[in-house]
Amino acid sequence: MSYARITGTGSYLPEKVLTNHDLEQMVETNDQWIRERTGIEKRHIAADDQTTCDLAEQAARRALEAAGRSPDDIDLIIVATTTPDRVFPSTACLVQQRLDIHGCAAFDIQAVCTGFVYALGVADKFIRTGAAKCALVIGAETLSRIIDWTDRSTCVLFGDGAGAVILEASEEPGILSTHLHADGNYESLLTVNVGVSSNFDALVRGEAYIHMKGNEVFRMAVNTLGRIVDETLEANHMTQADVDWLIPHQANIRIINATARKLNMPPERVVVTVDQHGNTSAASVPMALDVAVRDGRIQRGETLLMEAFGGGFTWGSALLKF
Ligand code: ACO
DSSP, rough: EEEEEEEEEEEEEEEEEEEHHHHHTTSSHHHHHHHHOOOOEEEEEEEOOOHHHHHHHHHHHHHHHTTOOHHHHOOOOEOOOOHHHHSSSOOOHHHHHTTOOSEEEEEEOGGGGGHHHHHHHHHHHHHHTOOSEEEEEEEEEGGGGGTTOHHHHHTTOOOOOEEEEEEEEESOEEEEEEEEEEEEGGGGEEEOOOOOSHHHHHHHHTOEEEEHHHHHHHHHHHHHHHHHHHHHHHHOOOOOOOOOOOEEEOOHHHHHHHHHHHTTGGGGGEEEEEEEHHHHGGHHHHHHHHHHHHHHOOOOOOOEEEEETTTTTTEEEEEEEO
């Protein structure tokens, strides 16, 4: 049986850094509140002329280099994003053009913070069925563009960035299973309530902002992530002890710690970047993976558990041998 295996990772953060102290000058907040409630110290913000595609391209080039692959090898491109450059073409098509790749399938996936896990699940199926051999899977966001910078309850949480992996067909185990879920009943708890075919006037006025009932999202996230961890381990006849690394979506350190406790995972086995990156939605899991691969923590052959929860609600996980 053929597996899909990650052969290279890459990430990119825009240069501009926004610290909690910078935010103190913008809204009524303080460094201590942000650290205690979220674990965030700073986040990166894209320059005015920098788009999601720009960030995605840089992350993709780094992942290609790490995998020892050239753009010619890629036969599938999936970009997970909530903040695409345009209504169309998809950001995946724009990345394809940047990398001078021609002809392969390229499309975006919109599952907000769970986007990368969704994209990985879809790419895994393409590879397992033989429809693709070498996929470029990206999570990239410029969430700063959909933040109301006068709303302290949301503007302290989010950041921009991109992460990418190269996923290749392999006889050696790679992705063991992915688990994707959604429940649109919760659409109103976490939303940007404007779009092309609804509330378009607000979009034109530049009022496409994230609205979140933080408390309720928090409770749902903790419960749901606990359940998906169980589901993933059971499906693979594994226990917590078989997992070497937890790579969670980086929304809030308290959510991450709750999931880690449920898994009995010691803190040093949990990859945390929320302090440095904030919540970068679809980019957070592949960026965290890349950080821990490049600093030498994650080694080949280790078992990784990725999980994410986001707007929709959507939630999902991936268990894999790295
Ligand atoms: N600075 C200072 N005070 C603040 C700030 C701020 N930035 N923001 C809110 N407060 C105040 C509130 O006004 C409130 O004051 P009050 O008690 O006088 O009314 C108080 O702090 C407590 O507010 P809560 O919302 O109850 O704070 P909570 O502990 O729930 O933390 C947070 C808020 C950090 C947003 C948390 O609820 C959270 O992380 N939620 C989940 C976020 C998440 O996981 N999202 C999913 C992914 S995102 C995606 O899909 C795009």
